[in-house]
Structure formats: C-alpha cells, structure tokens
Amino acid sequence: MYLLGYDIGSSSVKACLLDAETGKTVATDFFPKTEMHIHAAQAGWAEQEPEMWWENLKKAHLSVMQQAKVQAEDIKAIGISWQMHGLVLVDKAREVLRPAIIWCDSRAVPYGERAFESIGKEECLSHLLNSPGNFTAAKLAWVKEHEPQIYDRIDKLMLPGDYIGMKLTDDAVVTVEGLSEGIFWDFRTNRLSEKVLNHFGFDRSFFPDIKPTFGIQGLVSAKAAAELGLKAGTPVTYRAGDQPNNALSLNVFNPGEIASTAGTSGVVYGVLGSVNYDPLSRVNLFAHVNHSAEQTRLGVLLCINGTGILNSWLRRNIVPEGISYAQMNELALQSPIGARGVSIVPFGNGAERMLENKEPGCSFHGINFNIHNRSDILRAAQEGIVYSFKYGMDIMGGMGMDTRVIRAGNANMFLSPLFRQALANTSGAVIELYDTDGAAGAAKGAGIGIGIYASNKEAFATLEKIAVIEPENANRDACRQAYETWLKAVTAAKG
Secondary structure (H helix, E strand, O other): OEEEEEEEOOOOEEEEEEEOOOOOEEEEEEEOOOOOOOEOOOOOOOEEOHHHHHHHHHHHHHHHHHHHOOOHHHEEEEEEEEOOOOEEEEOOOOOEOOOEEOOOOOOOHHHHHHHHHHHOHHHHHHHHOOOOOOOHHHHHHHHHHHOHHHHOOOOEEEOHHHHHHHHHHOOOEEOHHHHHHOOOEEOOOOEEOHHHHHHHOOOHHHOOEEOOOEEEEEEOOHHHHHHHOOOOOOEEEEEEEHHHHHHHHOOOOOOOEEEEEEOOOEEEEEEEOOOOOOOOOOOEEEEOOOOOOOOOOEEEEEEEOOOHHHHHHHHHHOOOOOOOHHHHHHHHOOOOOOHHHOEEEEEOOOOEHHHOOEOOEEEEEOOOOOOOOHHHHHHHHHHHHHHHHHHHHHHHHHOOOOOOEEEEEOOHHHHOHHHHHHHHHHHOOEEEEEOOOHHHHHHHHHHHHHOOOOOHHHHOOOOOEEEEEOOOHHHHHHHHHHHHHHHHHHHHHHO
C-alpha cells in the first residue's frame, strides 16, 4: 500500500513514493536536473509555462515508479504541494490561456496597494488578514487591465497545484487554503471576499468548486492514468501550498508549533489558534492545512530575506579559501556567547517585510580592532541570524502565539550546532530536527485525506527525528543580553 506525493516548485518538480505502513520513502526523484526556466520579459516579471510543470512531473513520476517497481493498483492516494501565490488561467476547454505569473513576479504590487487603500486597511487586515499586496488577486487584476482579450476568455483561475490536480483528474477545484494565499478569502464571513471581488470586478464564476484540504478532490482520469502508468480512479486526496505543506511534513498542526527553514533566506511558519493579524502587516496569514470554520488554524508566515546568505557571503569573502561550513562552525564556537560584544545585522538581501519594508542593509557593530578576531565575526553572524528569527517570533507572540516547539529539516543553517543551540536558548523553544521534505509531506497528507491515517499523530508516528535541542537554562541570560545588544544595533541600522 503506497502513497504518492508531488511537490511543484519553481526550480524543479519532485515526486515521492511512500510506503503507507512504514511511513518510509520507497523512491524519490526530481526534474529537471537543472533549474526550470523562469521567463522575465521585463524587470520584476517572472512567468513559467504550466505545461512545463506537468512534463517534469511525468518524468519524476516515471522515474519513481521504475525505481520502486510497484503495481499501479497499490497506489492508494495522491497529494500535491506547490509554489504559492501563482496564477494559472484556463478556458472552457481547460487549455492554459497564458504563462503562469508566479510568486516572485512583482508587477502587481500597485494593484494590491490601491486595493489596500480603496477597500480600507482595517477592513483588509481584519477580514483578509493581509494586505492584497502582490498576491494572486492582484496578479489577476493586472491581467484584466493589460490583457483584456485573455481575461475575457477565462473560465477558471487556479493556483499552480490546482492546475496539476486538474491535469490528473480533469476536475478544476480549489481549497480554502489556496483561496486564502491568493487573498480571495474572508476569514470573518468564511466565504469568498465580496470586497475583493467587487473592488477588482472579478466574476464569481472564475472560481472552481471548493474542496477540503483533506478528502477526495478528484479521481485520476483515463488520460492521465495512461500518461503516468497509474490506475484510473486513483483519488487525489490532499493539496496545499509549499509553506503550509512544509509545516505539515514536520507535523506542525497545533497553536504554538513552528516550522522553520534557514537557507539563503529564512522562513518562520507558526500556527495560530484564533483569527488575528499584525496591524503593521509585517507577517502574512493564511489558512493552515487543518483550518476550518469550526477550528481556527492559521499559518503565520514570516519570511526573512537576510539569513543564511550572510553566512555564505562570509565564506566567499572573509574566511580563507577552501574552508567548509563545518569548519566555519568550529571557528565560530571559539568565541563566547555574545561574540564579545560584536553584533551583526544580517539584512543585506533587500527590503525586510518584518521591518515594515525597510532596507537597512547588513552592518557590523561593536568591533574593536584590538580584541576581536575572525571567530567573533563568524559567531556574531550566526547569532545575528538567530536574533532575526527571534525578532520575527516576537511579532508572532504579539498576535497570541506561544512558541513552544520549532521543527525543522536537518539542512542549511540547522546543520550548525551553534545556530540551533542559540535559537533554542534565545527563543526558549525546543528545536526538533527531522528527515523529511515537501513531497514526502504531500504523500502523508494524501494518506490522511484517504483515511489510511486516522490523524496527523498516526501519520507522522514514524517521522524520523534526528535530534532534539533543549534550551540551556545556564546560558539563557547571556543570550538574552546579547539579543538586547543586537536590538540596539538594529535600531541604529534602521535610523
């Protein structure tokens, strides 16, 4: 008995075949082996062909099936994860009308800003929990104004994962989670936002039928079954955007739990148990995978642009050539907590939303040429990244989130013992490291959706925990003092 998970990224498409009973990955692969093409006709634009996602999914899927040598009838359900906030438009024949406008395309910013002013900031934040910003609704507004001949042919709009679901089943459906990430969902009325539809003049018929995140959303068609070597009628039973799905893959479902990543940029994604928002709109809120009208579960998404990119910059420019990240970690550990008074503000990778879109740049503070050395700089860099996470989690705390557990994959900055211990000490949360990824999470989600697993607890009972890092009470005061020093540096950097 097996489960399939697909993860539709902007760089590649990954497939994962999971043994439902053991919870172990049987086979996994991704395509293309080089990054998928992103077309940018103008600065700030980013588009991809949805058909390219489908072609790469087929390659990844067929590779997985060949590796595992399982029978099609043994695959019981399929789950889908996708790059968030994209816009896919199809006509009545289910043909794509134009390339998808993906998450990193910024052309729609003015449309979101005008909607924020016109609808009203308080109305947007209290009902949508976000400003319309550069999300899917604003992207559709751009198409309406600049490509009216395309707009007039729209039958349905979808998120990237909904398009893949349609290719699998011939059914166009969407979830509340998907609608919320597009900024179409009113959390106060629990329906499509009349204010958003009326402001932009969108036709309600554009929106597919709404299905639960977990449950039968469609059955694999005969055509898709022939292309993929699947059994026609295999159910698609789960779909979610990549950040909610990453949280699911780490078994993050309950208020106070947090999923985190710390690569080039960092993400802190926490679950909130009540409808709330940040009045300064420094974080985004979307429906989490287990949100419902009866049980509020919101995903609070904080993206920090300047995190691991600081560590990689130091490796390229400061440490001797040939030094590995592991060796950098060892050097950093030679400096004490607080790096003997050195603070580094890591925000050198563009405007930071949690700083109200200010762009202070990266800055070094407190360096004394007579006492500080490379180890102090390397430690201050890792601590500065930790403190940026703490800064964001304090925003979440102001919204009522009590952070107890931070779960992460064993990758990137979380490979550093210094980083993860400093994060535990500074936040007071337990850090749990796991061996998982988005495609495996989508497969587990499919198992929940088809009823193989009675609950997330059962689904993730076999999730491999690599390490647990507890806060060190003896060092919490030193970490707190270093954080206070860092906050002063941030205030100075912001001017």
